[in-house]
Amino acid sequence: MINNYTVSGEIEAWCTKCKLELAHTIVAIVDNLPKKVKCNTCNGQHNFRVKQPDKSPTKSIKTPRKIKAREATYEEYISRLSGDGVSRSRKYSIQGSFKKDELVDHSKFGIGVVLSVIKVNKIEILFKDGPKLLIQNQ
Numbered sequence: 001m002i003n004n005y006t007v008s009g010e011i012e013a014w015c016t017k018c019k020l021e022l023a024h025t026i027v028a029i030v031d032n033l034p035k036k037v038k039c040n041t042c043n044g045q046h047n048f049r050v051k052q053p054d055k056s057p058t059k060s061i062k063t064p065r066k067i068k069a070r071e072a073t074y075e076e077y078i079s080r081l082s083g084d085g086v087s088r089s090r091k092y093s094i095q096g097s098f099k100k101d102e103l104v105d106h107s108k109f110g111i112g113v114v115l116s117v118i119k120v121n122k123i124e125i126l127f128k129d130g131p132k133l134l135i136q137n138q
């Protein structure tokens with residue numbers, strides 16, 4: 001990646017005073033790299049560094065947002081279990097009896113997969129909107 005740093009431009013840097021990765025203003029550039037920066041939070045000037053030295057270098061890699069992970073899990077479940085589409089799904093009804101990993105077609109929530117049978121009459125089904133508790137064997 002080509003860096004186009006400019007003096008008085010903004011940059012994410014490690015603040016030695018705030019002990020956090022924060023927005024900084026570039027004060028000086030040497031060899032096309034920020035040399036000195038000023039923290040926008042505490043106004044302290046210090047040498048540029050990207051990360052906290054030594055400690056947890058992967059800290060800035062954020063884990064995907066919960067909703068993303070949930071969608072991925074849902075898609076994963078459905079594709080793993082359905083194989084030939086969702087033709088194997090059974091219509092959900094409270095009189096029904098469902099097993100773990102069974103595909104369920106719910107009139108409101110759509111296709112879901114049974115995550116677990118919590119009780120004889122209570123099951124957890126993962127729908128596109130997320131897991132829901134439903135009743136069965138009524």
Ligand SMILES: [Zn+2]
Pocket residue numbers: 015016017018019022039040041042043044
């Ligand atoms: Zn600071």
